[in-house]
Amino acid sequence: MSTTIQLFVTCIIDMLYPEVGEAVVKVLQRAGVTVEFPAGQTCCGQPAFNAGMRAQARPIAMHTIRVFEKTQGHVIVPSGSCAAMIRHGYPELFAEDEEWLPRARLLAERTFELTEYLVDQLGVTDLGARFPGKLTYHASCHLLRDLGVNSQPRALLSGVREAELVELPYTTECCGFGGVFSVEHPEISTAMLERKIANIEASEAPLVVSCDGGCITNINGGLRRQGKPQRAVHIAEILAQADNER
Amino acid sequence: MPDTFHEQIRTALDNPTLQMALDGNAERRLKALNQAFATLPENREALRQRAHAVRAHTIAHLDHYLDQFIANAQANGLIVHQAVNAQEAVGIVLQIARGAHSKVVAKSKSMVSEEIHLNHALEAAGFNPVETDLGEYIIQLRGEPPAHIITPAVHLTRTQVGKTFAEKLDIPFTEDIPTLTATARKVLRRTFLEAGLGLSGVNFGVAETGTLTLVTNEGNGRMCTTLPPLHVALMGIERLVPTLDDLALMLYLLPRSATGQKLSVYTSLIHSPRRPGELDGPDERHLVLVDNGRRAMRQSPLMEGLYCIRCGACLNACPVFREIGGHAYQAVDGRITPYPGPIGSVVSPGLFGVPEFGHLARASSLCGACKEACPVDIDLPKLLLRVRAAGADLEGYKKTSGLSTQDKAGTQPSVKLRSHVPLGMRLSLRGFAWIASSPALFSMAQRLAGFFSRIISPRSEWLRLPRFTGWGYSKDFPRPTTRPFHERFATLAAVPSANEYRAIPAQPTGQFEPAAETKPVSHEALVDRFCEELTVLGGAARRCTVNELAGGLLEDLNDLGITALQAWDEEHFPAGLIPALRLGGILVQATPDPTLRAGLTGALAGIAETGTLVLPGGGGRPQTASLLPEIHFAVLRQTDLVQTLVEALRLPGLRDFPTIVLVSGPSRTADIEMTLTIGVHGPRELRVFIV
Numbered sequence: 001m002s003t004t005i006q007l008f009v010t011c012i013i014d015m016l017y018p019e020v021g022e023a024v025v026k027v028l029q030r031a032g033v034t035v036e037f038p039a040g041q042t043c044c045g046q047p048a049f050n051a052g053m054r055a056q057a058r059p060i061a062m063h064t065i066r067v068f069e070k071t072q073g074h075v076i077v078p079s080g081s082c083a084a085m086i087r088h089g090y091p092e093l094f095a096e097d098e099e100w101l102p103r104a105r106l107l108a109e110r111t112f113e114l115t116e117y118l119v120d121q122l123g124v125t126d127l128g129a130r131f132p133g134k135l136t137y138h139a140s141c142h143l144l145r146d147l148g149v150n151s152q153p154r155a156l157l158s159g160v161r162e163a164e165l166v167e168l169p170y171t172t173e174c175c176g177f178g179g180v181f182s183v184e185h186p187e188i189s190t191a192m193l194e195r196k197i198a199n200i201e202a203s204e205a206p207l208v209v210s211c212d213g214g215c216i217t218n219i220n221g222g223l224r225r226q227g228k229p230q231r232a233v234h235i236a237e238i239l240a241q242a243d244n245e246r
Numbered sequence: 247m248p249d250t251f252h253e254q255i256r257t258a259l260d261n262p263t264l265q266m267a268l269d270g271n272a273e274r275r276l277k278a279l280n281q282a283f284a285t286l287p288e289n290r291e292a293l294r295q296r297a298h299a300v301r302a303h304t305i306a307h308l309d310h311y312l313d314q315f316i317a318n319a320q321a322n323g324l325i326v327h328q329a330v331n332a333q334e335a336v337g338i339v340l341q342i343a344r345g346a347h348s349k350v351v352a353k354s355k356s357m358v359s360e361e362i363h364l365n366h367a368l369e370a371a372g373f374n375p376v377e378t379d380l381g382e383y384i385i386q387l388r389g390e391p392p393a394h395i396i397t398p399a400v401h402l403t404r405t406q407v408g409k410t411f412a413e414k415l416d417i418p419f420t421e422d423i424p425t426l427t428a429t430a431r432k433v434l435r436r437t438f439l440e441a442g443l444g445l446s447g448v449n450f451g452v453a454e455t456g457t458l459t460l461v462t463n464e465g466n467g468r469m470c471t472t473l474p475p476l477h478v479a480l481m482g483i484e485r486l487v488p489t490l491d492d493l494a495l496m497l498y499l500l501p502r503s504a505t506g507q508k509l510s511v512y513t514s515l516i517h518s519p520r521r522p523g524e525l526d527g528p529d530e531r532h533l534v535l536v537d538n539g540r541r542a543m544r545q546s547p548l549m550e551g552l553y554c555i556r557c558g559a560c561l562n563a564c565p566v567f568r569e570i571g572g573h574a575y576q577a578v579d580g581r582i583t584p585y586p587g588p589i590g591s592v593v594s595p596g597l598f599g600v601p602e603f604g605h606l607a608r609a610s611s612l613c614g615a616c617k618e619a620c621p622v623d624i625d626l627p628k629l630l631l632r633v634r635a636a637g638a639d640l641e642g643y644k645k646t647s648g649l650s651t652q653d654k655a656g657t658q659p660s661v662k663l664r665s666h667v668p669l670g671m672r673l674s675l676r677g678f679a680w681i682a683s684s685p686a687l688f689s690m691a692q693r694l695a696g697f698f699s700r701i702i703s704p705r706s707e708w709l710r711l712p713r714f715t716g717w718g719y720s721k722d723f724p725r726p727t728t729r730p731f732h733e734r735f736a737t738l739a740a741v742p743s744a745n746e747y748r749a750i751p752a753q754p755t756g757q758f759e760p761a762a763e764t765k766p767v768s769h770e771a772l773v774d775r776f777c778e779e780l781t782v783l784g785g786a787a788r789r790c791t792v793n794e795l796a797g798g799l800l801e802d803l804n805d806l807g808i809t810a811l812q813a814w815d816e817e818h819f820p821a822g823l824i825p826a827l828r829l830g831g832i833l834v835q836a837t838p839d840p841t842l843r844a845g846l847t848g849a850l851a852g853i854a855e856t857g858t859l860v861l862p863g864g865g866g867r868p869q870t871a872s873l874l875p876e877i878h879f880a881v882l883r884q885t886d887l888v889q890t891l892v893e894a895l896r897l898p899g900l901r902d903f904p905t906i907v908l909v910s911g912p913s914r915t916a917d918i919e920m921t922l923t924i925g926v927h928g929p930r931e932l933r934v935f936i937v
Contacts, residue, residue: 002743011682014731015692016724021731025738032743037735040685048675050612051667052634056679063683092628128744145614146627174565178611180675183716184668185609187255190720191569192611221721224708242744 004034005117006071008064010082011043012213013234020213023240024078024114030242031124041067045093046085050179054093058100061090065103068110074121075111078236080143080212081179083113088146113143115211115235119152126159131241135160136168136205138196138219138232140212144172153211153235160238168208169199177218193222200230208232251605254574264401267919268568271400274920275562278506279619285508286498287855287890297499298623300492301553304484305544311453311486312535318456319533322901323518327534332362335536339364339445339478340371342532346442346476351375352434354460354467355382356447357395357556358480358536360584361597364445375445376437378466380430380926381917387414391582393572395590396504396558397917401571404919427915427923434466434927439840444470444528448481449556450496454489455901458516458533461500465873465913465928468512472869472905477519477528483535484544484552490900494892496555499621503557505916508779509856509891512928513908521904525868526838539597547632548596553622554589560626561587563619566609577602588616592629595636604637605666637666689732696728772854772887773936779857783911784924785932787857789884792937796826799879802933803832803844812838812875813846815866819881820937838870845871845929849882850906852936853894858910859934860894862903869905878912878929882936 005028009021028035045060064086068075077083090104118124137157143149157165176182176192196219200208210216210232219232258264283290304311316326329335335358343351351373353359365386368375377386381398385391387410392398399407404421412419417429438444446467450459458479460467471477487493501507520527544552561567567587575586575594583594583603591610594603607630616626640663665672681687703709707725711718767775777787790798803811810833816824827834827846834846847867851860859880863869872878888894891908900906913928924930 009731011688015695015726018727018729018731018734022734022738025735026741029741030744037732039732041732042682042685042688043678045679045682048679050631050634051671051675052608052631052636052638053667053672053675053679054635055639056675059683060679088628092631141611141613141615145618172615174611174613174615176565176611178613180671181608181611182721184671185255185566186716186719187252187259188566188569188609189611191259192565193720195565217724218721221717221723224722225710225720 002032002034004036004073006068006073006075007035007037008041008044008068008075008077008082008111009037010077010079010213012217013078016217017213017234020078020234020236023234023236026240027114027118027127027236028076030127031118031122033122036071038067038071044082044085046082046089047179049085049089049093050181057093061093061104062100065090065100065107068107069103073110074117075107076114076117077111078114078211078234079214080113080140080147080149081214083111084142084146086111113147113149113211115153115156116147116149119155125155127156127239128242129159129239130161131238132162133207134164134166134205135238136166136200136203136208137171138168138175138208138210138215139172140210140215141174143211149211153209156235156239157209163238166203166205168203168205170195173199175215175218177214179214182218190222193218197222197226197228201228206230209235209238211235250578250580251574251576251609254576255570255609258570258574263403263406264571267401267403268571270920271394271397272562272568275506279503279559279562282502282506282508286502293495293498294621294623297495297621298553300487300495301555301622304486304488305549305552308484308486308544311488312483315451315453315456315486316535318454319451319458320456322456323531324456325530325532327532329534329536329538331538335362335480335534335538336364336367338534339480340367342476342478343368343371343373343443346474348440348442349373350437350441351443351445352437352441352470352474353377353382353445354447354462354470355379356445356480357584358447358482359445360392361538362536376434376441378434378437378470378927379462379917380427380464380915383430383434384410384917387411391573392584393586394558394561395556395585397920399917401573402918407918423918423921423923426918427926431926435840438469438473438927441470441474443476443478444474446470446477446479448479448485449500450493451481451486452490452493453486456517457490457493457901459493460514460516461497461510461512463505463511463913464915464926465512466926468514468869468873468907469927471514471516471528472526472873475529476532477530478532478534479516480534480536483537483540490895491892494895497891500555500557503559503619503621507910509858509908509910511910511912511914515900515906515908517901518904521864524864524904525836526870527863527904543596546596548592548629550624551589551592551596551629553624554593555622557621558587559619559621560589560616563615564588565613565615566611570609575606578605588626588630589624592626592633595633600633600636601640601663604633607633607637608666634666640665689730692726692730693728695726699725700728767854767889769884769887772889773884775854776852776857776887776936779855780911780932780934781857783857784914785857785911785934787934787936789936792820795820795881795935795937796823796830798935799827799846800830800832802879806844806877808844808877809833810835810842811844811846811879812836812842812868812871814848814868814871818848818867823881836866836868838868838874840874842875844877844879845873845875846879846881847872849880849886851894851897852882852887853891853908854887854889856891856910858891858894858908860897861907861909863905863907864903869907872907872909873928876925876929877931877933880932880934882934884936
């Protein structure tokens with residue numbers, strides 16, 4: 001009897017990294033889960049919420065709640081900040097709305113970030129993945145501090161065969177993304193990103209693994225602009241590298 | 247977004263000296279904080295949650311505790327004033343100051359005084375307010391506002407301080423921090439002795455006892471509250487705790503979070519003015535309770551911001567503060583707020599108006615490092631988001647909340663009520679909200695993005711966006727796909743479950759540890775611990791019998807060439823000690839005299855876990871004996887040792903002393919380049935004889 005989950009792929013992965021979405025599906029299926037993808041899903045509404053535009057964030061959140069209300073089972077989000085938005089942002093957004101608050105809470109309760117779900121709910125830390133090479137791990141802010149998820153992705157990466165996991169210096173420091181912050185305050189965002197890039201270089205790993213599409217876009221955007229060889233990748237891309245693949 | 251704010255940010259980022267100072271601050275402070283928390287007898291998280299609960303309870307019942315506190319403070323002999331706004335607070339202080347014998351006002355650190363712009367008002371009225379905290383003194387000489395709530399001169403190097411001192415104090419230029427500190431000691435000693443009025447802040451007011459608690463390292467707080475004939479304490483109405491036990495909890499957290507110390511050098515518990523027949527202490531103590539927007543903030547969604555205990559840990563943890571420093575946190579009209587950093591971006595708009603200060607909350611990546619560092623677990627990201635929500639819709643927010651939309655001085659709103667969201671972002675997000683609420687539109691927009699991005703960037707998978715977009719400032723952007731994931735999902739081949747995967751029991755993710763049991767400890771172990779802690783703080787401990795005491799003291803005094811000292815009355819020492827000293831040729835007096843090099847005190851108790859002496863005042867125990875001289879000798883009975891601060895604050899009759907000071911080592915500062923320097927205003931040496 002296999003478990004069925006609902007995938008909320010997030011707008012960033014949908015539009016910028018569809019191959020990450022494919023890797024997420026593969027990882028979940030390898031963990032023995034049936035993946036459903038509710039049609040009509042768009043964005044969680046975090047950009048408007050973070051900008052302070054709650055009147056604009058609410059209709060997007062309502063849309064997302066409606067899409068997943070029609071489904072059953074856990075909602076899995078391969079991004080720490082989007083999962084945190086649903087778990088903590090939605091109840092805040094509808095705090096004074098008698099109709100929508102319970103609906104928001106119901107969705108919040110069944111929503112999990114990908115690695116959190118794999119490790120805490122399924123009890124899986126070894127997916128038979130194989131990745132020859134050095135990796136380092138960037139602890140994304142919302143994942144780490146808002147969801148309290150840190151040991152889970154690390155345990156999953158430790159389970160990857162042939163991968164050498166090295167510690168990223170100051171891994172818990174923000175990469176400077178912060179959503180709308182990165183475009184509203186590019187100067188500060190840049191200064192923060194430079195510190196992150198210097199630490200990535202110091203780790204000597206060619207790949208930095210993250211569980212958030214926002215951090216990946218930010219870190220890669222800076223690495224690419226500066227002509228650096230390192231890249232940020234989503235954890236699912238590593239976990240999907242299995243040795244029985246043809 | 248006000249241009250001045252952006253300008254300040256750029257200026258800060260382009261200032262290499264500031265960048266170095268801020269990096270040093272962030273790294274050292276966080277390291278010190280973590281080390282200090284490692285020494286707690288209890289799990290840090292459990293303490294934080296308890297502290298959060300205490301603060302939440304206090305703010306929820308603020309009027310009750312305020313009434314209780316005022317009644318007790320009055321019963322202790324304090325003259326209590328209440329000020330609704332800055333103007334009233336300033337008026338009250340000026341009124342009191344006019345009764346002083348001298349125009350010199352000695353000020354120890356008070357954030358409320360910064361908030362109400364007291365120095366300006368005092369100067370305008372012909373007074374000479376002198377900041378006596380070394381960091382505050384430096385920036386006062388330079389005519390700058392503080393750059394940090396704990397380390398006001400964090401942005402300056404020793405060279406800059408040296409130049410300032412050479413210019414303003416007419417001394418030869420030096421970069422030597424001990425020399426600079428000694429200069430300040432000398433100059434400010436005069437201020438303390440001349441001042442007609444001593445001004446201080448209050449770290450905590452204790453409702454059940456009416457106690458004013460003041461935490462300092464240099465000793466200037468003790469000077470300002472002991473030497474001038476008038477003392478005025480300024481306190482925000484929210485800085486209360488219900489009980490002395492709650493105070494102990496806060497004192498476990500505040501110094502550790504602020505400076506990485508287990509306890510600050512001086513923790514003063516102040517109850518009453520000088521009583522008849524006493525040798526020191528002010529004739530009058532006034533307490534000015536300042537609202538200045540706090541009651542309104544308490545009714546607003548930003549209420550949790552009032553839980554703050556002003557430790558500055560969130561500033562030190564904040565990656566944005568680390569880049570831009572305290573002076574960049576400016577109002578729309580360029581006024582610098584006294585409260586910078588994450589908590590400042592909540593408290594400043596909360597107290598002084600969202601239209602003026604709300605944009606500060608937008609300069610945050612919401613990374614949550616502030617919440618993690620906060621000793622009372624204030625949900626700062628949540629509050630920053632609430633400030634943003636208020637700033638995005640000022641008109642609407644004004645109608646539905648108690649948040650200030652006008653200057654608390656009672657003037658008209660100084661800025662137009664215009665959304666803080668930049669126009670471009672506002673329009674884009676409105677469009678985005680419309681599109682993202684409709685799957686069909688969303689899909690179409692994705693197609694268009696995929697299509698147009700290929701026209702802009704046909705060959706590369708990266709887009710170089712123009713600078714004005716913000717993103718293009720320093721980053722490339724990945725080219726959107728033409729086949730989004732939602733179009734691909736249906737075509738994905740199912741991957742079989744990996745039958746070889748092994749399920750390893752997940753590691754527990756909880757971080758709670760059981761609180762350590764407090765075991766009964768032998769006197770011997772308490773003495774050992776006390777000596778160890780005191781030595782770490784730079785003090786000296788010596789064990790001896792009662793019979794050896796006088797000999798030991800005389801030996802020390804002879805070595806130092808000291809022939810006179812200020813001491814507590816005879817009855818507070820083991821019998822025969824004072825006569826023996828006199829017989830040994832030492833002139834012993836109780837009256838304060840700034841020329842005396844040594845002071846001798848007993849102690850009510852010693853706290854083993856922090857190497858702290860508990861020194862009461864009154865009843866023939868002049869506070870000046872442990873404050874004015876260079877060298878402080880103390881006699882502590884080993885039977886008076888307790889293990890913890892909580893036990894010390896539970897000692898019976900504490901409230902009956904006019905003042906009590908907890909002394910943890912010799913006076914110290916780290917205000918210049920965070921370099922530890924011993925001996926600022928208080929004693930440079932502390933020698934404890936344990937009998």
